[in-house]
Amino acid sequence: MTDLIKLRGVNKYYGTYHALRDIDLTIRAGEFFSLLGPSGCGKTTLLRVIAGFEGVSDGTVMISDRDMANVPPNQRPTNMVFQSYAIFPHLTVAENVAFGLRKRSDIAKSARAGLVEEALEMVGLGGYGKRAAHALSGGQRQRVALARALILKPKVLLLDEPLSALDKKMREHMQVELIRLQRHVGITFILVTHDQEEALVMSDRIAVMFAGEIGQMDDPETLYRRPKSRRVAEFIGKMNFLPGQVTALSAAGEASSGAPLAGHAPGTVPPNRTNRLLTDLMDKIAPGTEANADTDTAEEAAASPEVMTVDIAGLGAAQISVDQAPEGAKLGEVAVGIRPETLAILFEGEMPKRHECPGVVDEVVYYGDMTYYDVRIKDVPQPLTIAMKNLIGRPVLEVGAACRVAWDDRALVLF
Numbered sequence: 001m002t003d004l005i006k007l008r009g010v011n012k013y014y015g016t017y018h019a020l021r022d023i024d025l026t027i028r029a030g031e032f033f034s035l036l037g038p039s040g041c042g043k044t045t046l047l048r049v050i051a052g053f054e055g056v057s058d059g060t061v062m063i064s065d066r067d068m069a070n071v072p073p074n075q076r077p078t079n080m081v082f083q084s085y086a087i088f089p090h091l092t093v094a095e096n097v098a099f100g101l102r103k104r105s106d107i108a109k110s111a112r113a114g115l116v117e118e119a120l121e122m123v124g125l126g127g128y129g130k131r132a133a134h135a136l137s138g139g140q141r142q143r144v145a146l147a148r149a150l151i152l153k154p155k156v157l158l159l160d161e162p163l164s165a166l167d168k169k170m171r172e173h174m175q176v177e178l179i180r181l182q183r184h185v186g187i188t189f190i191l192v193t194h195d196q197e198e199a200l201v202m203s204d205r206i207a208v209m210f211a212g213e214i215g216q217m218d219d220p221e222t223l224y225r226r227p228k229s230r231r232v233a234e235f236i237g238k239m240n241f242l243p244g245q246v247t248a249l250s251a252a253g254e255a256s257s258g259a260p261l262a263g264h265a266p267g268t269v270p271p272n273r274t275n276r277l278l279t280d281l282m283d284k285i286a287p288g289t290e291a292n293a294d295t296d297t298a299e300e301a302a303a304s305p306e307v308m309t310v311d312i313a314g315l316g317a318a319q320i321s322v323d324q325a326p327e328g329a330k331l332g333e334v335a336v337g338i339r340p341e342t343l344a345i346l347f348e349g350e351m352p353k354r355h356e357c358p359g360v361v362d363e364v365v366y367y368g369d370m371t372y373y374d375v376r377i378k379d380v381p382q383p384l385t386i387a388m389k390n391l392i393g394r395p396v397l398e399v400g401a402a403c404r405v406a407w408d409d410r411a412l413v414l415f
Helices: 043-051 093-101 109-122 138-150 168-185 196-202 220-225 230-235 273-284 292-303
Strands: 003-014 017-028 032-036 058-063 078-081 156-160 188-193 205-210 213-218 240-250 307-312 316-321 332-338 343-346 356-366 370-377 384-389 402-407
Touching (some): 003 188, 017 043, 032 196, 043 058, 078 138, 138 156, 138 168, 168 196, 188 196, 196 220, 205 220, 205 230, 230 332, 307 332
Parallel strands (some): 032 205, 156 188
Antiparallel strands (some): 003 017, 003 058, 205 213, 240 307, 307 316, 356 370, 370 384
């Protein structure tokens, strides 16, 4: 994909209020891109800056390698679908869709009816042209707004929380419809939403915003599984956090993940084997001997650790890759994050797992396809939330039931 939109050093002030802070952002042609964040984070302001409804205090906005400074909204290769849809109730569906064509002298009036019907077919409303706009359902009005925006064939379609007014079932249906529509027309979609699930379902990439800044920009899976900060982890979905202590940093071959190291009881933390190796080498090797190469290798392992040994409250000791610590390898106190679906309750007859611990069910929330349990674990300050699929034959546990909780060290993220 080629780069279509480039924002460099974009700032926006409203008086003394700093709404956008040094935004650097590149959006590709044909990409479904989402701006996600809590209310007041600046995502709609950023969308309006791209559309031209808001100017920038400093920085540049480029679309198709053209600087958009002083280019008004109606001359930009963008179109916008507003949160309220802005459908004219006194016009028919066809008249609403054709509204933007009125100023297009390059399109003959005789061709407009065909373009309107083509746009309506594209959004699944073929044959609706003569209907009164005020008689449409919420989902149909949203489709009319999409057809009106797409009929002008923009390079970029800007969507300002277009599904927020729909009920849950219609919203889920329209998410799939928008994905299909974007693939069909092949243009860039930029979606503003505060709904994490919506962004994860629909997007190729997501920029998560806080207080006018981009906290992280990544594909949905990376954002969910490997958030780069606790703030992003807390905002994207649900994550449990447990106190932990990193006690050793070592090379990949020096610690076996999930199993106690030789000479150490399960649940205890082994010493730093890299440091012990260095000490042994220094005691045994005289200066100038041929073993200096081995010393260099050990020193490099200590300087560039690949494995972290962490003692997790309630769960015990584990060795995890430094890739699971987005803020870098470090000794000392950490917060250990783990998603509810990566924890599991072991039911009667299930084989023991490498990592498991006893617990007691504190709360049960049944969703039909899933049950969410809050489970109390010894030495863990807060109950852990665990998501379990309701498979045939699998019982739903009651509050107070004793259980076994299993976990996988590959699912851990350290902050």
